[in-house]
Amino acid sequence: MRIIMMTFISLLTLQSCSANDSIxxxxxxxxxxxxxxxxxxxxxxxxxxxxxxxxxxxxxxxxxxxxxxxxxxxxxxxxxxxxxxxxxxxxxxxxxPFLYAGATGQTELVHLYLMNGARFDVFNRYNGTALIPACERGHVETVRLLSNTKDYPINHINRLGWTGLIEAIILGDGTAKYQQIVQILKDAGAQMDLADNQGVTPLELAERLGFTELANIIRG
Missing domain, CATH: 1.25.40.20 (Ankyrin repeat-containing domain)
Structure with missing residues (x-):
């Protein structure tokens, strides 16, 4: 009986230590x-x-x-x-970290994460890349970095049916920074005629919104 009691006490002590360690x-x-x-x-x-x-x-x-x-x-x-x-x-x-840095235009961190294993097949809640929200929000240098990164999916389409180029057009305001972004995407090889899920092309979108400068970049 004494042996059983000692064993029981030992088990309680071990459980207590384990709980304390966890805390x-x-x-x-x-x-x-x-x-x-x-x-x-x-x-x-x-x-x-x-x-x-x-x-x-x-x-x-x-x-x-x-x-x-x-x-x-x-x-x-x-x-x-x-x-x-x-x-x-x-x-x-x-x-x-990589997706958020891209979306918020933290270019230095984007570069750091690219150098430390950033994956291009991990997507945000919209099934988008780090590039797409960077285009939408006008983060020119982040767009430049990602667009010119080897093997980066510049033409990725999110679940809304939009590429980075399309988001720069329809969610931007057509001003100078968005003109720069569209030019960067074009120079980096983005597909200029890749339509949205309604079949509307970037050029058509720019023209509908009255963004003449964007339309000229796409057309040119």
Whole structure:
């Protein structure tokens, strides 16, 4: 009976230790998430040196790198990449560090992520690439970088039936930065006559919207 009791107590002790260890790990993860949020690179690097995974996620499945990218904290992002952060891991909303950097025009981070394994077959919630929202939002230098990246899917069509070129036309305002984007896409080999899912071509869209300069670039 005494042996049985001792065994039972030992099992309880082990379970208690295991639970405490789990609490410590979860607390450590929360602390590094908070450190990334406040751009505290010293704390983050120390935690990574102590063995915390660089690819842990918060309650929305955002990695540390995605959090840093969301906050436009470039130096933090560089630190995390140096420790092997995954530039493609997606959150609940399907954002990844690479996709979000492209969509928000963070060209330096886009370049960094391209140099560290960015994948071209990981898409956002609209089944779009990093390029398409960059075109829509007028991020000229990001468009230039992605359009001239070897093997980048410049003619990818999202689930709305739009390419980057089409988004630059219908969601832009026809001003100088969108003229630059259309020219960049054209020079990089984008298909100028690739129609939307209604069969309307980029030229027709530009003409309908009265964007004469865009139409001239496409036509020329």
């Amino acid at each position: 410590v790990i979860n607390m450590d993860e929360q602390l590094i998430i908070e450190a990334v949020e406040r751009d505290d690179k010293i704390t983050v690097e120390q935690a990574l040196k102590n063995g915390i995974s660089v690819n842990i996620t918060d309650s929305k499945k955002r990695t540390l790198l995605l959090i840093a990218t969301n906050n436009a904290n470039t130096e933090m992002a560089k630190l995390l990449v140096a420790y092997g952060a995954d530039v493609n891991k997606q959150a609940d909303n399907m954002d990844s």
